[in-house]
Amino acid sequence: MQLQLITLLGVKLDKEVYEIVIPTVAGEIGVFPGHEPLVSVAVPGVIVVRFKKGDPDKDLEYFAISGGVVEVSQKKVRILVDEAEHGDDIVEAESKAALARAIEMRDKAKDQVELERAHELVDRHTVRLKVAGLRRHRRQ
DSSP: EEEEEEEEEEEEEEEEEEEEEEEEEEEEEEETTTTOEEEEEESSSSEEESSTTTTOOOOOOEEEOOEEEEOSSSEEEEESOOOEGGGOOOHHHHHHHHHHHHHHHHOOOSHHHHHHHHHHHHHHHHHHHHHHHHHHHHHH
């Protein structure tokens, strides 16, 4: 099946894949070729991609997403998100520092708007660190 991962900046991935795990409001869903059509809301989390049926877990690809919309048909999965970062593009040390700043921002928030923005940043950097950890674990 075809996977299209599309961000505000353009197409991040457009390839044939065998399996995709997507974080949605109802929980993680696994999508395989021939899946029933559906539309769902993606939440901030990790997209896991297996390109071929026989690929071992060490060959999985990981993407940190900010949330968005998922459209599944029997032959195509289209995921529209604001941001998506491949595990190889995430620098773990930078994400740890950014998470610490976001937590500090959350703790010092003076109003609901600042608090909501801080929570978004905490979620974003937590997901990025999770993907960086999965990538590191895969390489070992």
